[in-house]
Amino acid sequence: MGLPHDTWALEKNIFDEVAFLKQAEDIQNERKKIILGELKKFKYGLFFGYFGVTDTIQHMYWRFLDDSTSKYRNTILSYYQKVDEVVGEAIKTLRDRDVLIVLSDHGFAGYDYEVNINTWLKDNGYLILKDDDEVGKPLLENVDWAKTRAYSMGYNGNFINLK
Numbered sequence: 001m002g003l004p005h006d007t008w009a010l011e012k013n014i015f016d017e018v019a020f021l022k023q024a025e026d027i028q029n030e031r032k033k034i035i036l037g038e039l040k041k042f043k044y045g046l047f048f049g050y051f052g053v054t055d056t057i058q059h060m061y062w063r064f065l066d067d068s069t070s071k072y073r074n075t076i077l078s079y080y081q082k083v084d085e086v087v088g089e090a091i092k093t094l095r096d097r098d099v100l101i102v103l104s105d106h107g108f109a110g111y112d113y114e115v116n117i118n119t120w121l122k123d124n125g126y127l128i129l130k131d132d133d134e135v136g137k138p139l140l141e142n143v144d145w146a147k148t149r150a151y152s153m154g155y156n157g158n159f160i161n162l163k
Contacts, residue, residue, distance in 0.1 A: 005056045017072060020060065028053045028079070032086050039093050049090070051083050058108045117152035126150040 004027050009015040015023070028051070035049035057079045064072040087102055094100060118140075121127035128147035140151065145161065152158045 004052070005060075007056065007060055010060055021075070024053055024057060024079070028082055036086065036089055036093075039090055051086070054079050054083055055105070062108065062110065117158065121150050121152065 005020070005024055006015060007020075010017070010020040031049075031051055031053070035051075039047060039049065054076075058076050061072055061075040064070040064075065067073055087100075091100060118127055122129065126149045128144045129142045130144045131142055140153070143151065148161050150158065150160050
């Protein structure tokens with residue numbers, strides 16, 4: 001879906017925290033209105049409602065969790081509570097045989113380091129370069145595909161080379 005929240009504006013100090021949270025609140029309220037409104041009209045089949053606000057808020061406010069002096073320390077918790085309220089309202093619309101599934105696309109933790117998967121694959125003999133000393137070439141231009149057994153592209157796109 002992409003992110004409707006302007007995280008870039010917050011990161012680049014175009015938005016301050018107050019403006020960003022106002023935008024997040026507006027998006028949350030709009031999604032709530034749409035999802036609950038459509039759910040009331042829904043008759044049968046599969047209904048999917050998506051709240052990305054908890055993901056976005058965690059990306060932007062995790063840094064405040066350990067700061068006991070910050071007024072933003074409980075921002076993540078407060079947004080989970082807002083979404084929980086919507087889940088509670090959705091439950092009230094369920095019929096006897098309806099099933100409600102609440103899930104997340106991933107968990108969260110501090111972001112203290114990162115790993116370049118292709119570097120790990122290269123260092124462990126899965127991704128073979130034509131010229132091992134050559135660095136800085138465009139993405140995968142220097143790969144010896146006949147010898148490479150695995151490579152990575154994009155977010156979590158890991159591939160096994162079968163040929």
